[in-house]
Every structure is written in C-alpha cells, then in structure tokens.
Amino acid sequence: MLPRSVEKVIEEFGRLPGIGPKTAARMAYHYIRSSNKDASKLADALNEMEGSIVFCEKCFNVSERNVCDICSSKLRSYDKICVVEEPLDVVAFEKAGIFEGVYFVLGGVISPADGIGAEELRFPQLKKRVEELVKLAETEIEVILATNPSLEGEATASYAQDLMKELTDAGKIKISRLAMGLPTGADLEYADRLTLKRAMEGRG
Amino acid sequence: MLPRSVEKVIEEFGRLPGIGPKTAARMAYHYIRSSNKDASKLADALNEMEGSIVFCEKCFNVSERNVCDICSSKLRSYDKICVVEEPLDVVAFEKAGIFEGVYFVLGGVISPADGIGAEELRFPQLKKRVEELVKLAETEIEVILATNPSLEGEATASYAQDLMKELTDAGKIKISRLAMGLPTGADLEYADRLTLKRAMEGRG
Numbered sequence: 001m002l003p004r005s006v007e008k009v010i011e012e013f014g015r016l017p018g019i020g021p022k023t024a025a026r027m028a029y030h031y032i033r034s035s036n037k038d039a040s041k042l043a044d045a046l047n048e049m050e051g052s053i054v055f056c057e058k059c060f061n062v063s064e065r066n067v068c069d070i071c072s073s074k075l076r077s078y079d080k081i082c083v084v085e086e087p088l089d090v091v092a093f094e095k096a097g098i099f100e101g102v103y104f105v106l107g108g109v110i111s112p113a114d115g116i117g118a119e120e121l122r123f124p125q126l127k128k129r130v131e132e133l134v135k136l137a138e139t140e141i142e143v144i145l146a147t148n149p150s151l152e153g154e155a156t157a158s159y160a161q162d163l164m165k166e167l168t169d170a171g172k173i174k175i176s177r178l179a180m181g182l183p184t185g186a187d188l189e190y191a192d193r194l195t196l197k198r199a200m201e202g203r204g
Numbered sequence: 205m206l207p208r209s210v211e212k213v214i215e216e217f218g219r220l221p222g223i224g225p226k227t228a229a230r231m232a233y234h235y236i237r238s239s240n241k242d243a244s245k246l247a248d249a250l251n252e253m254e255g256s257i258v259f260c261e262k263c264f265n266v267s268e269r270n271v272c273d274i275c276s277s278k279l280r281s282y283d284k285i286c287v288v289e290e291p292l293d294v295v296a297f298e299k300a301g302i303f304e305g306v307y308f309v310l311g312g313v314i315s316p317a318d319g320i321g322a323e324e325l326r327f328p329q330l331k332k333r334v335e336e337l338v339k340l341a342e343t344e345i346e347v348i349l350a351t352n353p354s355l356e357g358e359a360t361a362s363y364a365q366d367l368m369k370e371l372t373d374a375g376k377i378k379i380s381r382l383a384m385g386l387p388t389g390a391d392l393e394y395a396d397r398l399t400l401k402r403a404m405e406g407r408g
Binding site: 001002003004005006008009011012013015016017018019023025026027028029030031032033037038039040041042043044045046047048049050052053062063064069086087088090091094095107189190 | 205206207208209210212213215216217219220221222223226227229230231232233234235236237241242243244245246247248249250251252253254255256257266267268273274290291292294295298299311
C-alpha cells in the first residue's frame with residue numbers, strides 16, 4: 001500500500017530500540033509531509049556522523065579526533081578515572097560539571113540475557129589505560145566504577161574490580177563506586193544534577 | 205561534549221513529533237554504536253524516499269507514480285470515496301481490507317491552535333475529484349468523511365460537508381461519517397462520556 005521507499009524508511013526507523021512499527025510509520029510520514037527537505041537534512045547529518053566519528057584512543061568516548069578533548073585537556077586531573085558504560089553517561093557528568101578527572105567508556109555492560117559477555121567490552125583497554133595513568137601519577141589513582149546501579153552494572157563493576165585487583169593490592173589504585181543515592185534500577189543518563197552530585201560526593 | 209556531527213543528528217531527530225532531546229540522543233547513540241552501517245542505511249532510505257515519492261494526482265496519497273495503484277485499479281468501486289486525513293489512514297483501511305472504494309487524502313485537519321486553516325488542506329482538489337467521480341458514475345456517489353473523531357476532525361468533516369452542499373442538494377452525492385461507539389475490546393467502565401453517549405445514540 002505504501003511505496004517501497006517509504007516501507008524501507010519505516011523498516012530502518014523500526015530498528016531503533018523502543019521504536020515500534022506505528023511510531024516508525026509516524027516518523028517516516030513526518031518526513032514525507034515536511035516540505036523543507038528534512039529527510040535529506042537528517043540523511044546528511046547521519047552520513048556526516050558516520051563518516052567523522054572515531055573513538056578516542058584513550059577513553060573510547062565518541063570523538064572527532066584520535067584523542068578527545070577531555071583526554072587531551074591540561075585542565076583535567078589524571079589521578080581520577082571515571083569508568084562509565086556509554087558516551088551519553090560522559091555527557092551526563094560533564095553537563096553536571098562535578099567531575100574534573102578523566103573518563104573511560106566500557107561500551108556497555110555484561111549482560112548474559114542479551115548475549116553480552118565480558119569479552120565484548122573494553123576491559124583490556126581499561127586495564128591498559130589505568131596502568132598508563134598509574135605510571136604518570138605520583139600518587140594513588142582513583143578508579144570510580146560509575147556503571148548504572150542495575151544488576152548488570154553491578155556485575156560489570158565487580159568484574160572490573162577483579163581485573164584490577166593486583167593494582168589495588170599493590171596500593172597503586174583505589175577503587176570506588178558511586179554512592180547509592182541513585183535508586184536501584186535507575187538510568188544514570190536520566191539522573192538529575194543533584195542526584196549525580198550526591199552520588200559523586202558519597203563515593204567510597 | 206559530544207562531537208558536532210552527533211549533536212546535529214540529535215537535533216534532526218529532535219524535530220520529529222513526540223521525540224524529546226533524550227530520546228533523540230538515544231537514537232543517535234544507537235547509530236554510533238551499531239557496527240553494520242545502520243546510519244548510512246537509514247540515510248540512503250531517506251534520500252531514496254525523498255527522491256522517489258510523489259503524491260497521486262487523484263487521491264494525493266503517497267505514491268511512486270503519478271496515479272497510485274488504488275486509483276488506477278480496475279477492481280475498485282468508483283462510487284465510494286473515503287476522505288481521510290493522512291496517508292497512514294489509507295494504510296489502516298487497506299490493512300483491514302474492509303473498503304473497496306477509492307480514497308482522498310486531505311493532508312491534515314483544520315486546527316486553528318496549530319495555525320492550520322482550511323486553505324492549507326486539499327479542499328479544492330477534493331471537490332474537483334468528487335465532481336470527476338460524479339461525472340463518471342451513473343448512480344449517486346457516497347462520500348465517507350473518515351476524519352478522526354476529534355474536535356479538529358469533526359470541524360474538518362463539517363467544512364467538507366459545507367463545501368459539497370450543492371452536490372448533496374442536487375442528489376449527486378450522499379455524505380456519510382464513520383460510526384461512533386465503543387471500540388472492540390473496550391472496557392465500558394473506562395469509556396469517556398462522549399463515547400458512551402455516541403454508543404447509546406447509535407444503538408440498534
């Protein structure tokens with residue numbers, strides 16, 4: 001009933017998490033209806049993003065350069081590294097403006113239900129980065145495991161903790177977790193500034 | 205914090221009706237994360253849609269040709285025309301497989317709150333199309349005003365009715381509206397007053 005090209009757009013939108021076929025159809029229809037070339041604007045933006053995005057080789061956040069603005073900044077503290085699941089978690093912390101250290105983006109959480117094991121995440125790179133910071137620093141490094149306060153987030157943090165046990169035992173690093181001011185099951189990305197601030201202050 | 209190209213994608217997604225900035229960010233992030241070129245697949249689909257979509261010159265539904273499959277079909281009844289707001293309404297009827305006539309897509313509803321007046325909709329084209337069908341037919345034409353049962357939908361149907369008053373008075377067309385009442389599976393207890401009133405009035 002709908003032209004094949006429209007069906008195709010609906011199909012592509014339908015791949016997005018949380019977007020069902022009805023919403024996908026509404027979205028496609030928005031672009032059919034709009035008169036000012038919105039569809040090609042989005043297409044251009046997507047192509048540009050896909051063409052220009054790299055992952056920072058230090059923290060693996062999305063970036064436009066090989067080393068991101070945060071990891072190349074002289075204003076950040078390199079004795080604190082905040083380990084998060086996703087790039088949007090970095091955005092949340094940076095928007096709150098409550099952390100002056102550096103980040104590390106794991107790329108997800110261990111989630112057997114979704115078939116995501118530890119080997120899918122950037123644990124070797126995390127270890128390497130922490131060792132790099134340990135070499136740079138004169139004092140103990142703080143590794144803040146800021147995964148979401150969910151079952152998967154806890155499992156992931158616990159895996160990271162085991163991974164760095166040697167460094168902890170040697171007194172090179174101190175591992176901390178965000179305070180449980182965050183309600184269990186919440187999504188870090190949606191937390192308000194104060195909640196994030198409390199969680200950061202209460203870490204230990 | 206996020207690369208400019210990512211912000212741009214978020215901005216474009218954010219223009220979609222009902223998509224807030226958080227959802228837009230999640231959507232953009234899905235494409236950053238996906239490894240199999242999903243972003244460019246969507247971009248290609250959008251460009252193809254924008255390049256290939258035309259509106260059927262008879263019914264103004266989205267189409268790949270100047271006259272759509274329905275309006276050029278020999279299997280449809282040309283003495284029944286179902287006037288709808290949007291192309292997706294045609295999809296809904298066709299999926300249900302309950303109407304063998306032809307359609308006309310108005311392109312929206314009269315909605316003063318959104319600054320949409322009658323002149324934004326395809327009323328002149330509707331009148332022209334109905335007159336065309338009247339000429340073709342030997343009997344009275346049925347015009348089903350199938351706008352949504354909302355305030356705006358009612359106002360739009362009422363405008364269309366006035367527009368075709370002459371044809372109605374001349375006995376050339378008969379105007380009808382979709383029946384109103386309780387939807388299948390509805391819980392009477394939760395039905396709103398107007399629905400109950402209409403269901404009671406239309407009983408039989």
